[in-house]
Amino acid sequence: MSPTLQLVLDLVGTFVFALNGALTAVRTARLDIVGVVTLGMITALGGGILRDLVIGAVPPATFDDWRYLAVATAGGLIAFALPRGLDRLNLPINLLDAAGLSLFAVTGASKALDFGLGAGQAIILGAVTGVGGGTVRDVLIGRIPAVLHSGLYAIPALIGAAVTVAASRLDMYGLAAAAVAATACFAVRLLGIVFALDAPRPPQSRPSG
Amino acid sequence: MSPTLQLVLDLVGTFVFALNGALTAVRTARLDIVGVVTLGMITALGGGILRDLVIGAVPPATFDDWRYLAVATAGGLIAFALPRGLDRLNLPINLLDAAGLSLFAVTGASKALDFGLGAGQAIILGAVTGVGGGTVRDVLIGRIPAVLHSGLYAIPALIGAAVTVAASRLDMYGLAAAAVAATACFAVRLLGIVFALDAPRPPQSRPSG
Amino acid sequence: MSPTLQLVLDLVGTFVFALNGALTAVRTARLDIVGVVTLGMITALGGGILRDLVIGAVPPATFDDWRYLAVATAGGLIAFALPRGLDRLNLPINLLDAAGLSLFAVTGASKALDFGLGAGQAIILGAVTGVGGGTVRDVLIGRIPAVLHSGLYAIPALIGAAVTVAASRLDMYGLAAAAVAATACFAVRLLGIVFALDAPRPPQSRPSG
Numbered sequence: 063m064s065p066t067l068q069l070v071l072d073l074v075g076t077f078v079f080a081l082n083g084a085l086t087a088v089r090t091a092r093l094d095i096v097g098v099v100t101l102g103m104i105t106a107l108g109g110g111i112l113r114d115l116v117i118g119a120v121p122p123a124t125f126d127d128w129r130y131l132a133v134a135t136a137g138g139l140i141a142f143a144l145p146r147g148l149d150r151l152n153l154p155i156n157l158l159d160a161a162g163l164s165l166f167a168v169t170g171a172s173k174a175l176d177f178g179l180g181a182g183q184a185i186i187l188g189a190v191t192g193v194g195g196g197t198v199r200d201v202l203i204g205r206i207p208a209v210l211h212s213g214l215y216a217i218p219a220l221i222g223a224a225v226t227v228a229a230s231r232l233d234m235y236g237l238a239a240a241a242v243a244a245t246a247c248f249a250v251r252l253l254g255i256v257f258a259l260d261a262p263r264p265p266q267s268r269p270s271g
Numbered sequence: 272m273s274p275t276l277q278l279v280l281d282l283v284g285t286f287v288f289a290l291n292g293a294l295t296a297v298r299t300a301r302l303d304i305v306g307v308v309t310l311g312m313i314t315a316l317g318g319g320i321l322r323d324l325v326i327g328a329v330p331p332a333t334f335d336d337w338r339y340l341a342v343a344t345a346g347g348l349i350a351f352a353l354p355r356g357l358d359r360l361n362l363p364i365n366l367l368d369a370a371g372l373s374l375f376a377v378t379g380a381s382k383a384l385d386f387g388l389g390a391g392q393a394i395i396l397g398a399v400t401g402v403g404g405g406t407v408r409d410v411l412i413g414r415i416p417a418v419l420h421s422g423l424y425a426i427p428a429l430i431g432a433a434v435t436v437a438a439s440r441l442d443m444y445g446l447a448a449a450a451v452a453a454t455a456c457f458a459v460r461l462l463g464i465v466f467a468l469d470a471p472r473p474p475q476s477r478p479s480g
Numbered sequence: 481m482s483p484t485l486q487l488v489l490d491l492v493g494t495f496v497f498a499l500n501g502a503l504t505a506v507r508t509a510r511l512d513i514v515g516v517v518t519l520g521m522i523t524a525l526g527g528g529i530l531r532d533l534v535i536g537a538v539p540p541a542t543f544d545d546w547r548y549l550a551v552a553t554a555g556g557l558i559a560f561a562l563p564r565g566l567d568r569l570n571l572p573i574n575l576l577d578a579a580g581l582s583l584f585a586v587t588g589a590s591k592a593l594d595f596g597l598g599a600g601q602a603i604i605l606g607a608v609t610g611v612g613g614g615t616v617r618d619v620l621i622g623r624i625p626a627v628l629h630s631g632l633y634a635i636p637a638l639i640g641a642a643v644t645v646a647a648s649r650l651d652m653y654g655l656a657a658a659a660v661a662a663t664a665c666f667a668v669r670l671l672g673i674v675f676a677l678d679a680p681r682p683p684q685s686r687p688s689g
Contacts, residue, residue, distance in 0.1 A: 092681070146683070210300075211302045211306050389546055415621055425518075471513045472512050473506050
């Protein structure tokens with residue numbers, strides 16, 4: 063993948079994650095401008111920062127690069143200024159958010175492999191890159207993280223990361239394989255949104271027990 | 272201690288922490304399979320990961336070794352599949368959990384010393400290794416961490432870690448000293464369970480205060 | 481600044497943060513001695529630990545130095561023993577807390593610059609040094625962190641850090657510039673307390689929206 067294309071995709075994903083993360087924060091808790099922008103930035107950058115802390119890539123890449131900070135701040139500020147104007151854009155925002163999840167899961171798993179981690183670890187860190195920021199945001203606004211109880215969010219990320227790792231193990235990782243991995247994640251995430259799917263729940267929480 | 276014995280003990284402790292941590296999560300919050308397994312893994316591995324991040328041992332040892340990940344995942348999956356079957360095993364699970372706490376406090380303090388940290392730091396990190404994972408789990412399911420308000424959990428871990436550090440400072444650390452340190456932790460934890468002891472509370476929260 | 485003066489100021493800031501953080505914890509949640517002292521220590525040391533993890537300065541400086549641990553523990557223990565006696569000292573504690581915030585924002589930004597981080601990153605990490613510990617404490621006692629929704633706390637810290645970074649970029653950073661930066665933070669924080677100022681809120685949360 064050309065470095066410029068990769069950068070543009072990364073920045074778009076970061077922007078949408080910040081926008082969507084800040085919107086969720088605004089709708090859930092009464093926050094001021096510091097809170098909204100901070101939570102947008104954490105949603106966008108938190109997953110990659112967690113991954114980089116675990117693999118020892120400090121300072122974390124997206125935090126060290128001012129372009130990511132600028133784009134994440136912009137997403138948070140727009141969500142702060144126009145929370146109701148953005149309500150009408152729910153569908154495109156959700157689509158772009160799914161695209162961001164796919165991108166982050168693939169690049170996150172790939173970076174973990176580059177740092178010498180094993181297959182299982184890279185799959186987990188790919189998913190953490192995709193879902194970690196939203197998890198920290200949810201904890202900060204007093205919600206049990208959505209990824210732990212509803213919707214299909216971690217599972218598509220795990221699938222995208224697993225395809226990435228498999229391609230790399232077969233020496234086939236490149237632009238095409240990354241696109242396949244991201245598409246697999248995106249497709250499962252979209253099915254989850256369209257059909258309102260949830261991951262399986264433990265037996266005792268079924269009404270007929 | 273033979274490396275094999277150490278590994279087997281570590282893996283048993285990890286399995287029980289994952290099982291117990293996931294069961295607590297299942298009983299407290301409505302979660303899906305991703306949530307239950309994730310919280311089991313965080314309970315089992317989170318304390319050691321926090322310790323390793325602070326001492327700069329990255330990637331964290333238990334995360335880097337697939338056997339710990341596999342055993343922790345298995346504990347979480349069993350808790351997911353059989354939450355009610357395991358209710359009858361409360362006593363053995365609590366005993367094994369106390370054993371895991373003892374083991375983690377001793378090995379956590381010992382590893383911190385190996386990385387050159389001071390006595391007080393090693394005692395704190397021994398306790399963090401034992402209680403850190405459950406603390407993060409409680410935050411993620413929206414509970415004030417139990418270790419901060421009830422039962423005797425941090426205090427036995429601090430005692431086990433302190434005995435470890437004292438033995439090391441006296442150049443007496445080895446299998447026997449580790450066993451004494453772990454037994455001290457285990458005994459205090461057991462007294463806490465049997466007599467339902469709590470740590471002292473601040474004066475104003477006493478009814479007659 | 482003489483190293484001794486810097487150390488004394490740092491230790492005073494750490495003590496007051498621990499005292500104030502533990503008092504907030506005691507007033508909000510029912511905790512035992514482990515919880516109160518732990519939350520005091522986290523309030524005092526947490527911001528600097530987060531900063532040091534991100535810039536790769538491990539073990540974190542304040543955790544590695546027993547004097548900070550001792551002073552933070554002392555602050556937590558005093559809050560545990562005398563929570564009501566300290567109620568009368570609200571004003572001096574708030575003033576010292578504002579001074580601690582100013583000090584931490586300035587030294588935090590300065591350390592980030594020393595580790596080669598950019599201007600924006602150093603400003604963010606200066607603020608994180610000042611507000612990070614209290615944020616983690618609030619999450620642990622089940623509150624949405626105050627810094628995200630009310631009062632002026634992050635904004636003065638960002639101002640103090642920004643003045644520090646500007647002075648450093650102009651090759652003017654030294655004792656005088658640090659004093660100016662800290663005073664700017666302190667003055668804005670004090671205005672916030674005296675006039676009960678809040679940061680701007682998003683449009684839809686205004687009643688006349």
